[in-house]
Amino acid sequence: MIAVAGGSGQVGRWLAELGGPEVVALTSSELDVTDGEAASAILKDLAPKWVINCAAHTAVDAAEAEPELAAAINSQGAENLARAASSAGAKFIQVSTDYVFGESNILSEPLVENHLRAPMSVYGKTKSEGEDAVRAVCEDSTIIRTAWVYSGPGRSRLGLPGSDFVTTMMALESSRDTLTVVNDQYGSPTFAHDLAVGLLQLVKTGAGVGSTMHAAGGGRATWFELARAVFEESDADPERIRPCTTKDFPRPAPRPAYSVLSSQAWRCAGLPPLRNWREALSAAMATR
Template sequence: MTPTAPVRPIVVTGAAGQLGRQVVARSGGAAVGYGSNELDITDPSSIAATITGECVVINCAAHTAVDAAETDVDAAEELNVRGPRLLAERCAEVGAQLLHVSTDYVFPGDARTPYEPSDPTGPRTVYGRTKLAGEKAVLAALPGATVVRTAWVYTGVGTDFVATMLRLERERDTVTVVSDQVGSPTYAADLADGLLEAAGTVGALPSVLHAAGGGSASWFDLARAAFAGVGADPERVRPCSSDDFPRPAPRPAYSVLSPRSWIGAGLTPLRPWRDAVDAALAARADESGRFGGR
């Protein structure tokens, strides 16, 4: 996938996170990234000092600690609602455009077919409710903005799900993973390319789009793919139910995102999730070899 370079300069918020880092890295120098220490999206003066003219803002900043949000509602609302609203208001003031990244958690998770942007929402967690409220705040303040919902983002590096499975593969004989939650695994590099392509036409795009890895998988499927991708026996991954691993915030049973809106907007679909896992593991192996570690 080759991103289309937008005419306007790109500002990336949340650039210290896994998605923001990828957007900046894959922009070919077109994007300038700001971590929370450099651009606090909940601080109007910080936003005003950074968003000074016509540009495209890709907002990757968010409170993504799904379980912690259940008891720290104020923090989730600050980053997921107030911050995006302030960004959108500033963009409207100076003539900037905005791509705002959101989540599959805005849906109830009880569907049987992939979710379209027009499907009824119904979040069941504080995280999902604040992300949905953030979407509405952005579009109210800047009607030309585009919300991009995604799901199950990983790089295979750090502490994300794929990276965790690779660590457990080294540490344990077997790993037990839930098999009754189905979604759209999304490689952050693919999503970054998609956001950069969308940045070239933001303002002419629909208000809400879905961008996620092609196809669907359970966490169990994704874990097995990660094991197989590094030459480990996928049979070492054992299935279990969500009831075996209760969490403070309930996970959606089904939150697959349909690519139809993305493709209909003339944007390049993200590759199938299984191919993307292989690409992520290859990139991880390349980085490990380059820096001398597994």
């Protein structure tokens, strides 16, 4: 059995959907990672073979104003859960982020797993500290970094609240004539479904256990390119989206200009790479 913390989030819901009865997806009210004792008791009771931590404070901008809460969930919470999993004899997977990386001088080479971490935001810093804390308490835990996660139209079928970048662009397509989107940040858009498929393959095969790996959509895109692709998939005119720079669109949290992830270690472990982001987006837009 696989216990998933953060089970009502995007990746958690896809894991539950794809993993069937083998996956026990726990919501934040069923398993609060900030309460270490309760987490230990729950995992002891469930006795899972695997624990996947999808729980996180993922509101990158909001985290700047609430660093203690972000640290409690992303750093201390990850440590609590890793310790609880270890005591329960379960293998542990920590899901982490491309935002553990900072500004990179190399704008053409996807970032490999041992690239220097230099987080720029509270979110990135607390997730990076979470990686270290998890390793410290559970040496053979597996850290999977992903990026720019979205679910798209499948959100409503999965009962996911809120929105992601893709659903936001779909909503803006119906309400706005034109919009400007940042075109100087490069990343690896990742369909949450594809990440969940990959995580379940990891669990099934045990490939790469104990290592740090990247699992993200193939290729690279800017937010502008991703937004245009959403419009194309919606049969809307992509020319309605105009490019702008990060400076034109200031946000509370700084973001790296380049955080494209290389999935080299994932491939070397024998795990099938996630689809190219554009192909994945088409599939996501067809998932209603």
